[in-house]
Amino acid sequence: MLWLDLETTGLDPVYDSILEVAAIVTDEQFHETAHFQRVMSYSGPMCEWCIKQHGASGLTEEAADPHQSDPLEVVERDLMDWVKDNCPDTPTLAGSSIHFDRSFIRQHFPRLISKLHYRLFDVSTVKRLYTGILSSKPYKKKETHRALDDIRESLAELRYYLRNCKHD
16 A cells, blocks of 8 residues: 655645655555655745644745755656555555545646556544444544654554454
8 A cells, every 4th residue: 555645735736735745655464664755845825724733843944945845846756756666556545534635646746646546545434433333432643744754643543443443
């Protein structure tokens, strides 16, 4: 599976931009086998929540610094090379609320969207099943809102649900 998370300047893939992308490839037991993380160059407007969150995490400062960020086109090229090296087949996109990220991938990373399987694996769906049907306590995330941290939190959350799932 190709786990992916984006940090963006807002919620609309047509008008907003990607600030950070991270990806992790996992084996069948959801163990990390490779990872990728990059910050995109950006210094434009952001929604109010993003200004506060990305300012606090340091992402806004990194995106504005040409020594810590790269143009979107360079990041997409490097990400595509990394995916080719680490995902020999058509990877299934995975993450938490991954449909949101896929909408930004479709808009901003057209080469990547063509490489992905049409199926998605979404941890937020597993969470809904676990907390709703099984009436169990949800996993508590740290919510740093940095892309690589968020993927690792999603993987930890999935492992938590699988480990604690009640079997009939």
